[in-house]
């Protein structure tokens with residue numbers, strides 16, 4: 493097995509995922525980066541796999557690529573996700589299918605396939621990006637499908653942390669507040685800042701910093717780390 497650790501990062505073409513690729517490369521990991529539209533990288537330490545995480549075949553291809561190119565998977569970051577904010581009764585069956593298949597299906601298919609090599613290796617780290625809306629709903633951002641899907645991932649994070657603790661696999665989540673990425677549809681940092689008690693918008697580097705903290709915290713598992721300017725604490 494190679495000495496260089498390897499991370500799989502989904503949703504890596506832009507936003508938080510792209511920042512995570514940079515952050516993991518800086519601490520010396522090789523990276524398998526995925527998104528539907530991702531292009532190949534000039535960095536020999538980054539291999540890309542284009543595909544929809546909702547499709548189990550994408551998960552199979554990502555794991556096969558990581559093991560073929562790097563011989564190991566030390567970390568999985570489940571970052572790919574979609575956000576559809578609407579009043580509850582406005583959600584369509586298509587909205588439901590897209591959000592659940594991408595967020596929950598993407599988490600399930602890839603996490604399941606990554607656990608096996610991690611058990612063989614004697615450990616690993618799985619971290620998923622949820623949202624602080626799971627615990628602190630807002631009347632001005634109705635988003636039940638975000639809570640349903642990311643709330644499931646948050647709960648599963650604790651379940652998996654306990655199920656695999658004796659096999660050396662840590663499982664954590666990061667709960668961002670409002671982070672300045674294309675997902676925010678052009679909202680300015682000043683507008684995003686208004687949602688946070690700290691009155692600062694989040695940056696992709698803020699989230700990457702939190703993920704790297706968890707990466708380097710061997711006694712931390714089953715944790716939901718909030719990177720949300722105080723949003724989950726109250727208003």
Ligand SMILES: NC(=O)c1ccc[n+]([C@@H]2O[C@H](COP(=O)([O-])OP(=O)(O)OC[C@H]3O[C@@H](n4cnc5c(N)ncnc54)[C@H](OP(=O)(O)O)[C@@H]3O)[C@@H](O)[C@H]2O)c1
Pocket residue numbers: 502503504505506507508509526527528529530543544545546571572573574575594621622623624667668669670671672673674675676
């Ligand atoms: N920004 C925020 O304020 C915020 C807050 C809380 C939580 N989050 C969560 O943080 C994560 C990243 O968000 P972001 O703000 O960086 O979003 P973003 O800018 O919209 O980027 C989303 C990434 O996911 C990929 N993606 C979307 N659907 C996919 C699919 N079915 N299969 C594979 N890749 C897919 C996209 O690339 P392709 O289009 O190429 O597939 C893109 O790389 C998401 O899970 C989001 O829910 C974000």
